[in-house]
Amino acid sequence: MTISEKLKIIKKISGLTQENLAKKLGVSFATLNSWINTRSKPHKRKEQIINKLLSEYTSISHKTDKEDFTKKDIIINKGRQYKNIIRLISNRTDLYDEFVLSLTYHTNRIEGSTLTEDETAAVIFRNETITNKNLIEHLEAKNHQTSIKFLFEYLKVNKEINEDLILKLHGLLMNGIREDAGQYRRHGVRIVGANVPTANYIKIPELMEDLVKEINNKKVDIIKQSTIVHSKFEQIHPFSDGNGRIGRLLLSAMLLLENFPPAIIEVKEKKIYLNYLRKSQLKKDYTQLEDFMCDAILNGFKILES
Numbered sequence: 387m388t389i390s391e392k393l394k395i396i397k398k399i400s401g402l403t404q405e406n407l408a409k410k411l412g413v414s415f416a417t418l419n420s421w422i423n424t425r426s427k428p429h430k431r432k433e434q435i436i437n438k439l440l441s442e443y444t445s446i447s448h449k450t451d452k453e454d455f456t457k458k459d460i461i462i463n464k465g466r467q468y469k470n471i472i473r474l475i476s477n478r479t480d481l482y483d484e485f486v487l488s489l490t491y492h493t494n495r496i497e498g499s500t501l502t503e504d505e506t507a508a509v510i511f512r513n514e515t516i517t518n519k520n521l522i523e524h525l526e527a528k529n530h531q532t533s534i535k536f537l538f539e540y541l542k543v544n545k546e547i548n549e550d551l552i553l554k555l556h557g558l559l560m561n562g563i564r565e566d567a568g569q570y571r572r573h574g575v576r577i578v579g580a581n582v583p584t585a586n587y588i589k590i591p592e593l594m595e596d597l598v599k600e601i602n603n604k605k606v607d608i609i610k611q612s613t614i615v616h617s618k619f620e621q622i623h624p625f626s627d628g629n630g631r632i633g634r635l636l637l638s639a640m641l642l643l644e645n646f647p648p649a650i651i652e653v654k655e656k657k658i659y660l661n662y663l664r665k666s667q668l669k670k671d672y673t674q675l676e677d678f679m680c681d682a683i684l685n686g687f688k689i690l691e692s
Contacts, residue, residue, distance in 0.1 A: 390423070391457075396443055398684050401688060474690075485647075485648055490527055494506070494631070500519065500523065532558050533559045555636075556632050570590045573626070597619060616633055619636060649686055
């Protein structure tokens with residue numbers, strides 16, 4: 387792991403601003419910025435301070451420069467510190483509401499919603515109507531909230547993901563928005579802005595059956611597995627609309643079942659996310675998307691530990 391990666395992880399997990407992190411390291415903002423952007427490297431003593439700080443925030447011992455660790459190591463170690471993340475989030479209203487808001491706001495903004503985070507909170511928690519925002523955006527927010535609630539209740543008692551769950555989530559998400567809510571598409575479709583071929587609609591039932599088998603075929607590396615499944619789901623594009631949102635809910639469901647928090651893919655990272663997703667689909671190279679998912683999971687841990 388490079389110095390730049392370590393500093394980015396410290397920022398993400400700690401919630402420190404770059405200015406506050408610079409003060410903690412005893413350097414100027416410009417110096418820290420130079421390290422993060424790999425224009426320069428810290429001296430040995432400062433590197434040791436960075437390693438110590440990283441260890442404090444990740445709870446992983448960093449003994450020597452050669453005994454390095456990865457984002458996955460950090461995530462796995464953090465997951466081991468919790469007995470049951472699904473129960474923890476469900477039993478803590480503050481945590482649950484924060485995840486509902488973050489997941490709903492970011493996933494809908496990625497799909498084009500114009501609701502701000504504050505407006506999203508007003509709609510889903512206080513049932514307010516936002517002036518100059520259309521009905522569909524209100525329904526999208528409320529429906530996503532309902533979908534998350536159903537998903538958590540389902541995961542409390544079920545340890546496998548099936549097609550009925552996926553179809554149910556789509557039915558809840560698209561309720562009052564589309565007539566084909568809860569049904570696989572029966573026509574051709576393309577991913578707007580991406581030169582990625584989607585599945586022939588006739589093959590969707592067979593492809594989804596195979597994908598669900600892959601989801602429940604437990605692997606050692608859940609981060610890699612969930613990344614690949616997410617990429618495949620989005621390329622199958624089984625629904626007329628809502629594929630991105632359902633795909634991200636499915637991603638979080640897979641992680642929750644392995645005692646990791648939901649992956650928070652932030653709207654500010656939309657372009658990077660879609661570029662890595664497209665590369666994984668066209669070249670079957672999941673490396674960058676997998677690394678991106680590690681950051682999204684760390685976003686989830688940030689909420690969990692706030």
